[in-house]
Amino acid sequence: MALQPVEMYHYKDTEQPCSVLLQLNRLRQECIFTDVWLCSDNTEIPCHRNVLVCSSPYFRAMFCNNFMEKQQSKVVLKNIKPSILSIIIDYVYTGTASIHMDNVLPLMQAAAMLQYGRLFEGCSSFLQMQLSPDNCLSMIRLSEIMNCRSLHVKAKEMAMNSFSDVSASEELCELSLPELMGYLEDNSLCAEEEQVFETLVAWIHHDPRSRRGTISDLFKKVRLRYIHPTYLFQFIANDPLIQSSTLCTELIESVRRLMFSVSTKCINNTEFRNLWVVQRRYTCQDRLVVMGGRKNNEQTSREALVFEEKTQTWQKLATLPIRLYKAAYVALHSVLYVIGGLTTNAKYSQVTSTVYTLSLKSNQWRLTEPMLEPRFAHRTLSYLHFIFVLGGLGPDRRVTASVERFNSMFNQWESMAPMPEAVLHPAVAAANQRIYMFGGEDTMHNPARLIQVYHIARNMWSKMENRTVKNVSAPAAVIDDKIYIIGGYTRRMIAYDTKSNRFLKCANLKERRMHHSATVLNNHLYVTGDSDAFESYDPKTDSWTSKGSLPHNLFDHGSITLTSVQQT
Template sequence: MDSYSILYSSSHRTGLLARFQRLRSAGRMCDVVLETDGASFPCHRALLASSSDYFWALFGEATAERLACCVKLPALTPVGLDVVLDFLYSGWLRVCVRTLPDVLEAARYLQVDTAVSICERYITDNLSTENCCCYANLAERHALSDVLEAANFTIAREMATLLRERRDDLLGLNIQSLMVVLEAKEIPTVKEVELVKLALDWLGENGPLPLLQSNLLLSRLRFGLVAPVDLARLSHAIKAMGTPLIRSQVTRALEYHRTGSARPIRQNKQSTLRATNRVLLVGGCSSPDCPEQQVLTFNLKTRTFAPLTSCLPLRLRNHCVCSLGGFLFVVGGEVVSEADRKPVVTETSNQVWRYDPRFECWQQVESMLQRRTKFTCCATDDSIYAIGGQKTPADSNAPAATLASVEFYDLEAGAWRRGAPMPGPLHGHACAMLEQNIYVSGGLSDNSGAHLIPGQSQSRREVLCWDHVGRLWKNAAPMSIGRFGHRMASVHGYIYALLGMYEPFSDIERYDPGADHWTRLRPLITASFSYGMAAMPTGSVLVFGGRKWSDGQEVVLKSVLEYEPKKDQWREICQLPRPLTGTECTLLPVPD
């Protein structure tokens, strides 16, 4: 058998379509006329059948239209049919905002899938605040699932602008899109009460709906994020709010608001903010003795900082922070005031402040049993533990006393309870939670931390573990380095110990609880201390600011460092708006 080659010419198809287009323009050899709304389009039956599944079936051997000279298409507009026919004859689709609905209708009706795909891409690429509602309706009508998802996402992201400038577009939105948007986990800068008003206005504009549909719509609202006074007023707005299902949800929301101190452990979907976690940098300043009341939020995705709308009630240093149930708790520390324009530590505090990002408000809750500074705290599922630290004696001339005591805040009862004390007093230590056990490392057992100088630290290497089940303190393997004023982070089943004050090396180390063993890792880029630290859900560890020694002087830093445990690698990812030291960090869902 002779060998042969198969070669392809891309210009042949282009030339073929061009010749068909010339024949159509001249009205030559056309054997069928398509009519709609008084407009006629002479065409070639063979080309239509080979380009469209609709025409392939229409001109089949057993149909009445097989030999018909004229085919009426009353479902289509002349504009839509003309554009799709041009596409079949040329491969070019003319699309604009004005004609898109007609073109898409014609492409779907005539089953020209390639033209439909081009319309989908056009919509997705051109989604904006001005057209997202219109395009969502168009996508829902024609079952364009990918376009509908993109349009719904844009609506949720741009909801604040839509409510302010294009509310009528929202009131004309299809119910499926509105329900999807009201399920969104994040709707930036929009209060839930505004979403409730939107849903009620939409029902007033498009109702009455069947009971099942109105319940499905309203049940997607998060009534626990609406203030009780607004909730009581809106619950009587329309009849749909009085159905047994919605009335029970409103009642549960009002009960949630009355739970007081237990609110953080009474969380459910209806009281969960539509927001993602941000790192909160609480307190600190460019000078260790002059803490500020401002709270910064950090978005790791955009690597940007923004001030929280509400400031700390007090100027604090050596305080602790933690988050529980979507609430921020600021615990203890030293209260700093100004006298003759100079910072003065007025007292060691036992105060506890709770911040609710739902309503952007601070509330003072039950105070600790003991005043504490240079201590640690951590949150379990239903409690907050305060461990060790120092207290200021009544005699201001006497040295501060180091504490072994432990107490925990019982959120159910709204009261602090005494816990089992540590084997000995500690301050300047660090703690981390792992599998409901609390690990405490390093620190000092006396007051020498106040007089630490570089290279002469007597920091402890010992590690204690509070066994949550056995309710007792146990010894764990000691660190390889004595640390004071350091940080610990729990990541993916391991505990990482980071730098403390005046350590001779920059090493960090990792604790494996299964092997009860510490391993030294890559050193920190900068030998800093008094920094803020946060362990991210992704597994990375962030270090914010801090201080370091340079030419015999302390320098406050602006750097933000990221540590990737899987790669054992440090890198600087951005910088703080200003130098910052002494800040305390935690993760909290905060609206943009």
């Protein structure tokens, strides 16, 4: 077949520019057609004006305008060492430069002066390769002196992401007050609030005479709302620096009153209100953790699994020391609590009052203060600095109406008013200073069509019958002012509006669920269990979305949202 004739062919020789540059460099080395010498100290380097003009705005301005250098055959470049000038001329003619720690700074300065932007960025790239938590603060200072944004961005990013290591360095103590304030108020700081406080204290103690007066300004940068109450009141409140500041002690006292009031709406001081409602730092991420339960409907599991959103995979955490059947799972202050349960082995079973805790930071299980009463198949929830434990089965295997709560400020349990009617497997949630308990089953295993409400501040219960309520083994979760009651031997989900005191019908689950669990993550409901599939619900669109699968089937487990500081 004959080829069609082409009217025009645009040919491009990619090797031609490199070849020309190579030949120009050979001419320079042999001093052929060179018409200017760049001088530094006693060193003279022959060059071609036209090559220099094409390579840099600096030389274009020098040789194409009415400057005296236009007529000179020798041009002296002050403040540039001969070795650095030689590297730059080689770069002009070859496009390459060897950068190392001994020459990077003077080379960067010369590149900036002579307006070789890409060489300047090459020096920046080399310095970025040297970044570490030990030198990132000095690199930030260097980037500001050199006006190098790319280095500044990377060094600041490392300082934020590795703040645990950076905060222990001597360089941090040398920061000025505005510089330190800039770090502590930055939302991208990768640090727990306790560490923020410890950092500012260390900074003040480095030069107490001149810095003591800054404690109140720095203390405002600590997000008190996200500090564990025990740390807040045992360590921060008793710190001599805090005690020396009237404003700091007033802030601590405001937090104390807020904690004891059980209400988040009783803040009168405007300045404190603004400090209290500040959002978490961006590096604090909520993560879905699935814990315990019966694995594949067989033996009780000791596994804790955390869902990695980016990779859509499940990662194993430390294994619980013992097997617990129908324990309760709850999160408080970024710590996972496993409370009570039934221990089983080949010989006997025992109802326990033990409490185990796990944080994502330590990934280690610890025994903490046990409950007042052993129980299993009970319900738990957290509210402010409290954990509430409701009902369940006691050592006699009978349904109990008893209620107790754990006060994390004092690390102790206390008995509370018992529920009006003892029920098993109700849906429970806390909102507006109240605990709402929906349905469940009575001692005769009949559905309890009632709502029991506990007023936390008054330690009082009330109850009301409601024919809409007929849930058994259904978890509940709160988003905004609505309590969602999810499944329970059914696909049905309803929402209770606490403001209007009425129920709303929601989209059904994709499949029938029982012995499952639910939690709130990023304003979405996440439901796990009864199969290996898990799904999420968006209240804005009233729709369910499949989120993949668990490593195995789970029943009677815990689904918890834990907050952790994530390095990017």
